[in-house]
Amino acid sequence: MKTAIVGAGASGVIAALSCKSKEIILIDGNDKSLKKILLTGNGRCNYWNEYIDIDKYNTDNYDILQKIISKENINKTYEFLYKLGIYPKIKNNNYYPYSNQASSVRQILEKNLTKKNIKFINNFKVNNIYKINDEFIIESTNNEKIKCDKLILATGSKAYPKTGSDGSGYELLKKFNLKINPVTPALTKLFTKEKYLWENVRSDVNIKLFVNNKFIKEEYGEVQLTMDAISGICTFNLSSIASKSLYLKKNVYVKIDFLPNIPNIIQFLDDRQKIINGNIEEILESIFNYKLMFVLLKYSNINKEKRWDDLSLIEKNILSKNIKEFKLNIIGTDTFDKSQVCTGGLSLNYINPKNMSVNDVNGLYVVGEILDVDGMCGGFNLAFAFITGYLAGSDIND
Ligand SMILES: Cc1cc2nc3c(=O)[nH]c(=O)nc-3n(C[C@H](O)[C@H](O)[C@H](O)COP(=O)(O)OP(=O)(O)OC[C@H]3O[C@@H](n4cnc5c(N)ncnc54)[C@H](O)[C@@H]3O)c2cc1C
Structure with a gap:
């Protein structure tokens, strides 16, 4: 034989x-x-x-x-x-x-x-x-x-x-x-439709994957953000389903929670304002990487010079939502030659x-x-x- x-x-x-x-x-x-x-x-x-x-x-x-x-x-x-x-x-x-x-x-x-x-x-x-x-x-x-x-x-x-x-x-x-x-391709980077100035920022997050508006899977861990993509182990672990869904021409997006351990952002920032008698930048600066903080503020249309307690409830809700559920549309994966499996x-x-x-x-x-x-x-x-x-x-x- x-x-x-x-x-x-x-x-x-x-x-x-x-x-x-x-x-x-x-x-x-x-x-x-x-x-x-x-x-x-x-x-x-x-x-x-x-x-x-x-x-x-x-x-x-x-x-x-x-x-x-x-x-x-x-x-x-x-x-x-x-x-x-x-x-x-x-x-x-x-x-x-x-x-x-x-x-x-x-x-x-x-x-x-x-x-x-x-x-x-x-x-x-x-x-x-x-x-x-x-x-x-x-x-x-x-x-x-x-x-x-x-x-x-x-x-x-x-x-x-x-x-x-x-x-x-x-x-x-x-x-x-x-x-x-x-x-x-799988165990790979995911490219985003949105382009943000948060090149090379790393953040500990929760990421939820949605396909055709349905929640599919979530991961906790470090995400690496670049102008046009997200990567890191937690992204990789979602990439197989994202990749298959994109192949089938489905709508794919993720929602990132940048403060997964803090359930109530409004309460949290109210408390921070009491400790730090300063503007919103001063309240957020030891929490987020500067690049990420400026994206979150810009995207929420909030001037960094403003005080948190001077914001309207609508503004507070918008910033809070962007910190907890930042949406990124996924439009592609990396190529086979850069994907692990x-x-x-x-x-x-x-x-x-x-x-x-x-x-x-x-x-x-x-x-x-x-x-x-x-x-x-x-x-x-x-x-x-x-x-x-x-x-x-x-x-x-x-
Ligand atoms: C960068 C990177 C990091 C990874 N890290 C990990 C990790 O840490 N842990 C983990 O579990 N997995 C990891 N993986 C995945 C893991 O390496 C693969 O899943 C695993 O090696 C697959 O084994 P395999 O034997 O099926 O295929 P392969 O290891 O790819 O072997 C296939 C072999 O077949 C040969 N071959 C192909 N076609 C032909 C042909 N026509 N004629 C003759 N020979 C042919 C090739 O030359 C090759 O030697 C990683 C992958 C990459 C690329």
Whole structure:
């Protein structure tokens, strides 16, 4: 029995390491394996999370996802990673290698490939796969051919194509008449219709996402504001749904609460005025970054020289609303080459969650980000790549 794994990223390498096939070949279009992993977690590789659960993911089939990331599969995969040699440092439920170096994770995985004598064929860009009887034929752009009995496709998405994941895997799946759900950028910046002079301001906020005027999801955390975009982890975590909705031509906006811990702004500023016998700028200046404060005042049409207690109730309400519910219309996302992952991909409806095999194509397995599953920031995407790689690899025993 010969098993080929196309894609030597996180999912493909774990598939290879957990596979017990007589002959295992790992194929990649790059010269080296695991290029993307070096970029993860800002070079620290946030590879796992204490709370892996379906509410941390977007997918087209939550029932199948629930079976894939069952407690049992999570535990088995984590134990496998641990036994390979990855020792964790856990911070706020996020797992990093204790070394804080993504390169150490790559080295450990590569050394294990060598120990296991797994044949790595590099610079083999696959551009066609077909089946003759029970055998898969894998063809490269240079017309080289590799044959195998079982095939694990682990080619990733279209995010950060310079790491090798250029979306060509979707085309390979289409050759088996499998439909690909629309693929759009995720874990990415969101561009706004409005342009404000708050370049490079960071603020701890609550952000609520609305699609076609319906509240969808909220996040707390630091937002980074630029003239024409918002970013930061809390924005990223809303970006998948925003991206999909924009693709479907829906109306998308966010409302930002710049003082999430203060429920009653009018009361709060009344109290501040009593302490600070000055104008509104003096009342707000240690609360907001100056750039943000001037945007809030300008947008509320309030002169910074005025005193808070001289404002009309209407003016007070307008400023209070802008502090608590600042609306920004979302008109786009960043491009694939600057987005960490993608939404969409191969529907989970095709997948047998026991082993990641494709129901309609005997011998074919699909793992990792090429599937229609994307996770929030916090190690959930690598965890999904590892779990699915492990499930497929450990299913092949002969
Ligand atoms: C900047 C950045 C930071 C990130 N940080 C984190 C993080 O901290 N935590 C986290 O959980 N996730 C993070 N992610 C996401 C995570 O890296 C991915 O979800 C994960 O690597 C996906 O693994 P994969 O095996 O499915 O695909 P990939 O790792 O993309 O691997 C796919 C492989 O397939 C190969 N390939 C593709 N097409 C072909 C072809 N036609 N022929 C041959 N080979 C092919 C590619 O060369 C590549 O080696 C980050 C992503 C980026 C871009």
